[in-house]
Amino acid sequence: MTGYERPEGLHPPLDSPEYRSTLLRAPKRPPVRLEQGLTEITGPLLGAERVTSGDADLTTRHPGEPLGERMILTGRVLDSGGRPVPDALVEIWQANASGRYAHRVDDHPAPLDPNFDGAGRCLTDSDGRYRFVTIKPGAYPWRNHLNAWRPQHIHFSLFGRAFTQRLITQMYFPGDPLFAQDPIFNSIPDPKARERLICRLDMDITQPDWALGYSWDIVLRGPAATVFEQEHR
Amino acid sequence: MTAQRGLTPSQTIGPFLAIGLPWPDGPEVVPAGTAGAITISGRVLDGAGEPVPDALVETWQAAPDGSFAHPDDPRGAGPAGFRGFGRSATDSAGRYHIITLRPGALPWPGGGTEAPHLDVSVFARGLLHRVVTRIYFADEPQANAADPVLATVDPARRGTLIATPAGETGQFRLDIRLQNPQETVFFDV
Ligand SMILES: [Fe+3]
Numbered sequence: 484m485t486g487y488e489r490p491e492g493l494h495p496p497l498d499s500p501e502y503r504s505t506l507l508r509a510p511k512r513p514p515v516r517l518e519q520g521l522t523e524i525t526g527p528l529l530g531a532e533r534v535t536s537g538d539a540d541l542t543t544r545h546p547g548e549p550l551g552e553r554m555i556l557t558g559r560v561l562d563s564g565g566r567p568v569p570d571a572l573v574e575i576w577q578a579n580a581s582g583r584y585a586h587r588v589d590d591h592p593a594p595l596d597p598n599f600d601g602a603g604r605c606l607t608d609s610d611g612r613y614r615f616v617t618i619k620p621g622a623y624p625w626r627n628h629l630n631a632w633r634p635q636h637i638h639f640s641l642f643g644r645a646f647t648q649r650l651i652t653q654m655y656f657p658g659d660p661l662f663a664q665d666p667i668f669n670s671i672p673d674p675k676a677r678e679r680l681i682c683r684l685d686m687d688i689t690q691p692d693w694a695l696g697y698s699w700d701i702v703l704r705g706p707a708a709t710v711f712e713q714e715h716r
Numbered sequence: 717m718t719a720q721r722g723l724t725p726s727q728t729i730g731p732f733l734a735i736g737l738p739w740p741d742g743p744e745v746v747p748a749g750t751a752g753a754i755t756i757s758g759r760v761l762d763g764a765g766e767p768v769p770d771a772l773v774e775t776w777q778a779a780p781d782g783s784f785a786h787p788d789d790p791r792g793a794g795p796a797g798f799r800g801f802g803r804s805a806t807d808s809a810g811r812y813h814i815i816t817l818r819p820g821a822l823p824w825p826g827g828g829t830e831a832p833h834l835d836v837s838v839f840a841r842g843l844l845h846r847v848v849t850r851i852y853f854a855d856e857p858q859a860n861a862a863d864p865v866l867a868t869v870d871p872a873r874r875g876t877l878i879a880t881p882a883g884e885t886g887q888f889r890l891d892i893r894l895q896n897p898q899e900t901v902f903f904d905v
Contacts, residue, residue, distance in 0.1 A: 495844035504842030507763040517903035525786035527801035576736030602736035653727040
Protein backbone atom coordinates (compact mmCIF):
# COMPACT_ATOMS: atom_id res chain seq x y z
CA MET A 484 0.00 0.00 0.00
CA THR A 485 1.29 3.40 -0.94
CA GLY A 486 1.42 6.17 1.62
CA TYR A 487 2.34 9.83 1.39
CA GLU A 488 5.73 11.44 1.85
CA ARG A 489 6.47 13.09 5.19
CA PRO A 490 7.93 16.54 4.75
CA GLU A 491 10.71 17.36 7.19
CA GLY A 492 11.28 20.95 8.23
CA LEU A 493 8.69 22.34 5.80
CA HIS A 494 5.87 23.55 8.01
CA PRO A 495 6.25 26.19 10.71
CA PRO A 496 7.04 24.73 14.14
CA LEU A 497 3.87 24.85 16.26
CA ASP A 498 6.04 26.30 19.01
CA SER A 499 6.81 29.67 17.36
CA PRO A 500 6.73 32.12 20.28
CA GLU A 501 7.11 35.24 18.14
CA TYR A 502 3.53 34.56 17.06
CA ARG A 503 2.03 35.12 20.47
CA SER A 504 -1.19 33.17 19.99
CA THR A 505 0.92 30.01 19.91
CA LEU A 506 1.85 30.39 23.57
CA LEU A 507 -1.27 28.84 25.07
CA ARG A 508 -2.28 26.79 22.04
CA ALA A 509 0.74 24.98 20.63
CA PRO A 510 1.02 21.47 22.14
CA LYS A 511 4.03 21.03 24.43
CA ARG A 512 4.57 17.34 23.88
CA PRO A 513 6.11 15.88 20.75
CA PRO A 514 3.58 14.26 18.40
CA VAL A 515 3.37 10.46 18.22
CA ARG A 516 4.31 9.11 14.80
CA LEU A 517 1.23 7.68 13.07
CA GLU A 518 1.83 5.11 10.37
CA GLN A 519 -0.49 5.73 7.45
CA GLY A 520 -3.35 3.26 7.38
CA LEU A 521 -6.57 3.22 5.40
CA THR A 522 -8.01 6.26 7.19
CA GLU A 523 -4.94 8.32 6.32
CA ILE A 524 -4.52 7.38 2.64
CA THR A 525 -8.19 8.03 1.90
CA GLY A 526 -10.04 11.28 2.44
CA PRO A 527 -13.19 13.19 1.67
CA LEU A 528 -13.84 13.52 -2.05
CA LEU A 529 -16.09 16.54 -1.81
CA GLY A 530 -17.61 17.40 -5.09
CA ALA A 531 -19.90 19.64 -6.97
CA GLU A 532 -22.50 19.58 -4.18
CA ARG A 533 -20.25 21.90 -2.17
CA VAL A 534 -20.04 24.58 -4.85
CA THR A 535 -22.71 26.66 -6.56
CA SER A 536 -22.19 28.72 -9.66
CA GLY A 537 -20.90 32.14 -8.77
CA ASP A 538 -18.95 30.93 -5.74
CA ALA A 539 -15.66 31.51 -7.59
CA ASP A 540 -16.43 35.16 -8.33
CA LEU A 541 -16.31 37.26 -5.15
CA THR A 542 -17.15 40.47 -7.04
CA THR A 543 -20.63 39.70 -8.38
CA ARG A 544 -22.49 38.43 -5.35
CA HIS A 545 -24.07 41.69 -4.27
CA PRO A 546 -26.06 44.48 -5.92
CA GLY A 547 -22.94 46.57 -6.52
CA GLU A 548 -19.31 45.87 -7.23
CA PRO A 549 -16.86 45.84 -4.32
CA LEU A 550 -14.31 48.63 -4.07
CA GLY A 551 -10.69 47.83 -4.67
CA GLU A 552 -8.29 46.47 -7.20
CA ARG A 553 -10.07 43.74 -9.19
CA MET A 554 -7.93 40.64 -9.74
CA ILE A 555 -8.04 37.21 -11.33
CA LEU A 556 -6.27 34.50 -9.32
CA THR A 557 -5.61 31.13 -10.88
CA GLY A 558 -3.21 28.24 -10.58
CA ARG A 559 -3.00 24.49 -10.24
CA VAL A 560 -3.18 22.11 -7.32
CA LEU A 561 -0.45 19.50 -7.86
CA ASP A 562 1.41 16.90 -5.88
CA SER A 563 5.17 16.97 -5.52
CA GLY A 564 5.55 14.71 -8.54
CA GLY A 565 3.76 17.29 -10.67
CA ARG A 566 0.55 15.28 -10.97
CA PRO A 567 -2.58 17.47 -11.00
CA VAL A 568 -5.15 17.06 -8.22
CA PRO A 569 -8.49 17.18 -10.10
CA ASP A 570 -12.01 17.71 -8.71
CA ALA A 571 -10.67 18.97 -5.37
CA LEU A 572 -12.42 21.58 -3.27
CA VAL A 573 -10.58 24.90 -2.86
CA GLU A 574 -11.98 27.41 -0.36
CA ILE A 575 -10.69 30.95 0.18
CA TRP A 576 -11.46 33.84 2.53
CA GLN A 577 -9.96 37.28 2.79
CA ALA A 578 -10.21 40.88 3.99
CA ASN A 579 -11.71 43.57 1.78
CA ALA A 580 -9.66 46.23 -0.01
CA SER A 581 -9.47 48.28 3.20
CA GLY A 582 -8.04 45.40 5.22
CA ARG A 583 -11.29 44.68 7.07
CA TYR A 584 -12.91 41.25 7.41
CA ALA A 585 -16.67 40.89 7.28
CA HIS A 586 -16.56 39.20 10.70
CA ARG A 587 -17.91 40.41 14.05
CA VAL A 588 -14.57 39.83 15.77
CA ASP A 589 -12.70 42.21 13.44
CA ASP A 590 -12.69 45.65 15.10
CA HIS A 591 -10.14 47.27 12.80
CA PRO A 592 -11.64 50.74 12.19
CA ALA A 593 -11.50 50.45 8.41
CA PRO A 594 -14.69 50.48 6.36
CA LEU A 595 -16.72 47.37 5.66
CA ASP A 596 -17.82 46.99 2.05
CA PRO A 597 -21.48 46.04 1.67
CA ASN A 598 -20.61 44.50 -1.68
CA PHE A 599 -17.91 42.17 -0.42
CA ASP A 600 -18.15 39.22 1.97
CA GLY A 601 -14.74 37.77 1.16
CA ALA A 602 -15.53 34.03 0.81
CA GLY A 603 -15.08 31.93 -2.31
CA ARG A 604 -14.94 28.29 -3.34
CA CYS A 605 -14.43 26.21 -6.44
CA LEU A 606 -13.47 22.75 -7.62
CA THR A 607 -10.25 22.12 -9.52
CA ASP A 608 -10.74 20.99 -13.11
CA SER A 609 -9.28 17.84 -14.67
CA ASP A 610 -5.92 19.62 -14.92
CA GLY A 611 -5.96 20.60 -11.22
CA ARG A 612 -6.70 24.23 -12.08
CA TYR A 613 -8.68 26.61 -9.90
CA ARG A 614 -9.71 30.18 -10.76
CA PHE A 615 -11.16 33.02 -8.68
CA VAL A 616 -12.15 36.60 -9.46
CA THR A 617 -11.81 38.85 -6.43
CA ILE A 618 -10.32 42.12 -5.24
CA LYS A 619 -6.88 42.55 -3.76
CA PRO A 620 -7.13 42.40 0.04
CA GLY A 621 -5.69 45.24 2.12
CA ALA A 622 -3.03 44.91 4.81
CA TYR A 623 -4.41 45.09 8.35
CA PRO A 624 -3.11 45.70 11.88
CA TRP A 625 -3.21 43.08 14.60
CA ARG A 626 -2.15 42.98 18.21
CA ASN A 627 0.71 40.50 18.12
CA HIS A 628 3.26 43.20 18.94
CA LEU A 629 3.42 46.99 18.86
CA ASN A 630 2.59 48.26 15.36
CA ALA A 631 2.11 44.77 13.91
CA TRP A 632 0.60 44.56 10.40
CA ARG A 633 -0.22 41.50 8.34
CA PRO A 634 1.05 41.51 4.76
CA GLN A 635 -1.74 41.36 2.19
CA HIS A 636 -2.91 37.75 1.95
CA ILE A 637 -5.69 35.38 0.96
CA HIS A 638 -6.48 32.35 3.15
CA PHE A 639 -6.65 29.00 1.29
CA SER A 640 -8.11 25.64 2.33
CA LEU A 641 -7.26 22.54 0.27
CA PHE A 642 -8.34 18.92 0.48
CA GLY A 643 -6.38 17.00 -2.09
CA ARG A 644 -7.60 13.39 -2.15
CA ALA A 645 -6.36 12.04 1.17
CA PHE A 646 -6.63 13.01 4.83
CA THR A 647 -2.85 13.19 4.77
CA GLN A 648 -2.88 15.92 2.10
CA ARG A 649 -5.23 18.31 3.90
CA LEU A 650 -3.70 21.81 3.99
CA ILE A 651 -4.71 25.27 5.15
CA THR A 652 -2.37 28.11 4.26
CA GLN A 653 -2.15 31.74 3.13
CA MET A 654 -1.12 33.24 -0.20
CA TYR A 655 0.86 36.48 -0.31
CA PHE A 656 1.69 39.08 -2.96
CA PRO A 657 5.06 39.83 -4.57
CA GLY A 658 7.41 42.31 -2.90
CA ASP A 659 5.27 43.07 0.13
CA PRO A 660 7.33 45.37 2.40
CA LEU A 661 5.54 43.92 5.45
CA PHE A 662 7.08 40.45 5.12
CA ALA A 663 10.12 41.29 7.25
CA GLN A 664 8.06 42.04 10.36
CA ASP A 665 5.44 39.30 10.02
CA PRO A 666 5.96 36.41 12.46
CA ILE A 667 3.42 34.22 10.66
CA PHE A 668 5.12 34.41 7.25
CA ASN A 669 8.54 34.08 8.87
CA SER A 670 7.53 31.09 10.98
CA ILE A 671 8.29 28.91 7.93
CA PRO A 672 11.87 27.81 8.59
CA ASP A 673 13.16 27.75 5.01
CA PRO A 674 13.14 31.13 3.23
CA LYS A 675 12.72 29.33 -0.11
CA ALA A 676 9.58 27.63 1.19
CA ARG A 677 8.21 31.01 2.31
CA GLU A 678 8.57 32.26 -1.23
CA ARG A 679 6.38 29.44 -2.44
CA LEU A 680 3.46 31.21 -0.72
CA ILE A 681 3.91 34.29 -2.92
CA CYS A 682 1.85 34.54 -6.10
CA ARG A 683 3.21 35.93 -9.35
CA LEU A 684 1.84 38.78 -11.43
CA ASP A 685 1.02 37.17 -14.76
CA MET A 686 0.34 39.34 -17.80
CA ASP A 687 -1.06 36.32 -19.66
CA ILE A 688 -3.81 36.07 -17.05
CA THR A 689 -4.29 39.81 -16.78
CA GLN A 690 -7.27 40.98 -18.84
CA PRO A 691 -6.68 44.28 -20.65
CA ASP A 692 -8.75 47.18 -19.36
CA TRP A 693 -10.36 44.97 -16.71
CA ALA A 694 -8.29 43.13 -14.06
CA LEU A 695 -4.74 42.21 -13.12
CA GLY A 696 -3.98 38.49 -13.17
CA TYR A 697 -1.97 36.53 -10.63
CA SER A 698 -0.93 32.90 -10.71
CA TRP A 699 -0.14 30.64 -7.79
CA ASP A 700 0.35 26.86 -7.76
CA ILE A 701 -0.19 24.78 -4.65
CA VAL A 702 1.85 21.61 -4.14
CA LEU A 703 0.51 18.91 -1.82
CA ARG A 704 2.34 15.87 -0.45
CA GLY A 705 2.88 13.19 -3.07
CA PRO A 706 2.83 9.40 -2.80
CA ALA A 707 5.84 7.92 -1.06
CA ALA A 708 7.66 5.05 -2.68
CA THR A 709 7.80 3.04 0.51
CA VAL A 710 5.54 0.10 1.21
CA PHE A 711 4.24 -0.26 4.74
CA GLU A 712 4.86 -3.99 5.12
CA GLN A 713 8.50 -3.80 4.09
CA GLU A 714 9.15 -0.75 6.20
CA HIS A 715 7.88 -2.22 9.43
CA ARG A 716 8.31 -5.96 9.39
CA MET B 717 9.57 11.39 -13.88
CA THR B 718 9.03 15.09 -13.40
CA ALA B 719 11.36 17.03 -11.15
CA GLN B 720 10.13 17.10 -7.56
CA ARG B 721 8.28 20.27 -6.74
CA GLY B 722 8.68 22.01 -3.42
CA LEU B 723 5.68 21.52 -1.15
CA THR B 724 3.46 24.39 -0.09
CA PRO B 725 3.95 25.14 3.62
CA SER B 726 1.11 25.56 6.12
CA GLN B 727 -0.05 28.81 7.73
CA THR B 728 -2.53 29.38 10.52
CA ILE B 729 -6.24 29.38 9.79
CA GLY B 730 -6.40 32.68 11.73
CA PRO B 731 -9.36 34.10 13.64
CA PHE B 732 -11.69 34.71 10.69
CA LEU B 733 -12.30 31.20 9.37
CA ALA B 734 -16.02 31.65 9.98
CA ILE B 735 -16.18 33.82 6.86
CA GLY B 736 -15.41 30.97 4.54
CA LEU B 737 -15.33 27.54 6.09
CA PRO B 738 -18.37 26.55 8.14
CA TRP B 739 -21.09 24.78 6.16
CA PRO B 740 -24.69 24.67 7.39
CA ASP B 741 -24.53 20.86 7.29
CA GLY B 742 -20.86 20.63 8.26
CA PRO B 743 -21.33 18.78 11.56
CA GLU B 744 -23.83 16.39 9.94
CA VAL B 745 -21.86 13.53 8.47
CA VAL B 746 -25.36 12.06 8.35
CA PRO B 747 -28.53 14.10 8.84
CA ALA B 748 -29.67 14.40 12.45
CA GLY B 749 -32.29 11.75 13.13
CA THR B 750 -30.68 9.12 10.88
CA ALA B 751 -31.19 5.64 12.32
CA GLY B 752 -28.16 4.70 14.40
CA ALA B 753 -26.71 8.20 14.39
CA ILE B 754 -24.42 9.17 17.25
CA THR B 755 -23.28 12.62 18.38
CA ILE B 756 -19.70 13.24 19.44
CA SER B 757 -19.20 16.54 21.21
CA GLY B 758 -16.76 18.28 23.47
CA ARG B 759 -14.72 21.40 23.91
CA VAL B 760 -11.41 22.58 22.53
CA LEU B 761 -9.36 24.02 25.42
CA ASP B 762 -6.10 25.94 25.54
CA GLY B 763 -3.19 25.64 27.96
CA ALA B 764 -4.98 27.79 30.55
CA GLY B 765 -8.06 25.57 30.35
CA GLU B 766 -9.95 28.32 28.53
CA PRO B 767 -12.25 27.47 25.62
CA VAL B 768 -10.95 28.03 22.09
CA PRO B 769 -13.85 29.76 20.35
CA ASP B 770 -12.21 30.05 16.94
CA ALA B 771 -11.16 26.48 16.15
CA LEU B 772 -12.27 24.22 13.33
CA VAL B 773 -12.61 20.50 14.08
CA GLU B 774 -12.75 18.15 11.09
CA THR B 775 -13.31 14.40 11.15
CA TRP B 776 -12.77 11.63 8.61
CA GLN B 777 -13.81 8.03 9.12
CA ALA B 778 -14.86 4.72 7.62
CA ALA B 779 -18.50 3.79 7.08
CA PRO B 780 -20.13 1.41 9.58
CA ASP B 781 -19.02 -1.58 7.46
CA GLY B 782 -15.39 -0.40 7.53
CA SER B 783 -15.38 0.77 3.91
CA PHE B 784 -14.32 4.07 2.40
CA ALA B 785 -16.03 5.48 -0.69
CA HIS B 786 -12.56 6.16 -2.08
CA PRO B 787 -10.66 4.61 -4.98
CA ASP B 788 -7.34 4.42 -3.10
CA ASP B 789 -8.65 1.87 -0.62
CA PRO B 790 -6.78 -1.26 -1.80
CA ARG B 791 -9.83 -3.38 -0.90
CA GLY B 792 -11.79 -1.40 -3.50
CA ALA B 793 -14.01 1.62 -3.02
CA GLY B 794 -17.01 1.13 -0.76
CA PRO B 795 -20.51 2.17 -1.75
CA ALA B 796 -20.97 5.86 -2.38
CA GLY B 797 -23.38 7.74 -0.16
CA PHE B 798 -21.63 7.97 3.19
CA ARG B 799 -19.79 11.31 3.30
CA GLY B 800 -17.47 10.25 6.11
CA PHE B 801 -16.40 13.86 6.64
CA GLY B 802 -17.51 16.21 9.40
CA ARG B 803 -16.64 19.85 9.97
CA SER B 804 -17.56 21.80 13.09
CA ALA B 805 -16.42 25.31 13.97
CA THR B 806 -16.29 25.76 17.74
CA ASP B 807 -18.81 28.10 19.37
CA SER B 808 -18.14 30.84 21.91
CA ALA B 809 -17.76 28.18 24.63
CA GLY B 810 -15.24 26.22 22.54
CA ARG B 811 -17.76 23.46 21.82
CA TYR B 812 -17.75 21.29 18.70
CA HIS B 813 -20.13 18.50 17.70
CA ILE B 814 -20.31 15.89 14.96
CA ILE B 815 -23.37 13.80 14.08
CA THR B 816 -22.34 10.59 12.39
CA LEU B 817 -22.56 6.80 12.27
CA ARG B 818 -20.16 4.62 14.18
CA PRO B 819 -17.23 3.66 11.97
CA GLY B 820 -16.37 0.02 11.43
CA ALA B 821 -13.09 -1.67 12.35
CA LEU B 822 -10.34 -1.70 9.72
CA PRO B 823 -7.57 -4.05 8.65
CA TRP B 824 -4.20 -2.52 9.55
CA PRO B 825 -1.69 -2.69 6.72
CA GLY B 826 1.00 -3.88 9.12
CA GLY B 827 -1.24 -6.74 10.32
CA GLY B 828 -3.98 -6.71 12.92
CA THR B 829 -7.17 -4.67 13.16
CA GLU B 830 -7.74 -1.03 13.91
CA ALA B 831 -10.51 -0.33 16.39
CA PRO B 832 -13.35 1.93 15.23
CA HIS B 833 -12.00 5.47 15.13
CA LEU B 834 -12.23 8.87 13.49
CA ASP B 835 -9.22 10.85 12.32
CA VAL B 836 -9.41 14.44 13.51
CA SER B 837 -7.78 17.67 12.31
CA VAL B 838 -7.88 20.73 14.57
CA PHE B 839 -7.16 24.14 13.11
CA ALA B 840 -7.11 27.40 15.10
CA ARG B 841 -5.59 30.80 15.42
CA GLY B 842 -2.28 30.16 17.17
CA LEU B 843 -1.78 26.82 15.40
CA LEU B 844 0.56 27.36 12.46
CA HIS B 845 -0.22 23.87 11.20
CA ARG B 846 -3.14 21.57 11.93
CA VAL B 847 -2.83 19.16 14.81
CA VAL B 848 -4.05 15.62 14.15
CA THR B 849 -5.64 13.36 16.71
CA ARG B 850 -8.09 10.43 16.80
CA ILE B 851 -11.38 9.64 18.48
CA TYR B 852 -11.96 6.07 19.73
CA PHE B 853 -14.95 4.79 21.70
CA ALA B 854 -14.89 3.77 25.37
CA ASP B 855 -17.51 1.06 24.79
CA GLU B 856 -15.12 -0.87 22.52
CA PRO B 857 -12.60 -1.99 25.18
CA GLN B 858 -11.51 -5.19 23.42
CA ALA B 859 -11.04 -3.56 20.04
CA ASN B 860 -9.17 -0.67 21.63
CA ALA B 861 -6.88 -3.06 23.51
CA ALA B 862 -5.87 -4.64 20.19
CA ASP B 863 -5.55 -1.40 18.26
CA PRO B 864 -2.09 -1.03 16.69
CA VAL B 865 -2.12 2.78 16.90
CA LEU B 866 -3.22 3.02 20.54
CA ALA B 867 -0.44 0.52 21.25
CA THR B 868 2.09 3.18 20.22
CA VAL B 869 0.71 5.67 22.74
CA ASP B 870 1.80 5.96 26.37
CA PRO B 871 -0.93 4.05 28.30
CA ALA B 872 -1.26 6.97 30.73
CA ARG B 873 -2.28 9.23 27.85
CA ARG B 874 -4.54 6.91 25.84
CA GLY B 875 -7.61 8.20 27.59
CA THR B 876 -7.23 11.53 25.80
CA LEU B 877 -8.22 9.73 22.59
CA ILE B 878 -11.26 7.85 23.89
CA ALA B 879 -14.74 9.35 23.79
CA THR B 880 -16.99 8.37 26.68
CA PRO B 881 -20.74 7.69 26.56
CA ALA B 882 -22.62 10.60 28.07
CA GLY B 883 -26.21 10.64 29.22
CA GLU B 884 -28.58 9.50 26.52
CA THR B 885 -27.85 6.67 24.13
CA GLY B 886 -25.71 7.68 21.21
CA GLN B 887 -24.06 10.63 22.93
CA PHE B 888 -20.28 10.64 23.30
CA ARG B 889 -18.00 13.26 24.78
CA LEU B 890 -14.36 14.07 24.26
CA ASP B 891 -12.56 17.31 25.01
CA ILE B 892 -9.49 18.28 23.01
CA ARG B 893 -6.80 19.90 25.17
CA LEU B 894 -4.14 21.64 23.16
CA GLN B 895 -1.62 21.85 26.02
CA ASN B 896 -0.48 20.39 29.34
CA PRO B 897 -1.22 18.89 31.78
CA GLN B 898 -3.98 16.75 30.26
CA GLU B 899 -2.76 17.46 26.73
CA THR B 900 -4.46 15.38 24.03
CA VAL B 901 -2.22 12.97 22.15
CA PHE B 902 -1.45 14.44 18.75
CA PHE B 903 -0.03 12.46 15.85
CA ASP B 904 2.57 13.17 13.24
CA VAL B 905 0.93 11.81 10.11
FE1 LIG C 1 -6.01 37.07 7.56
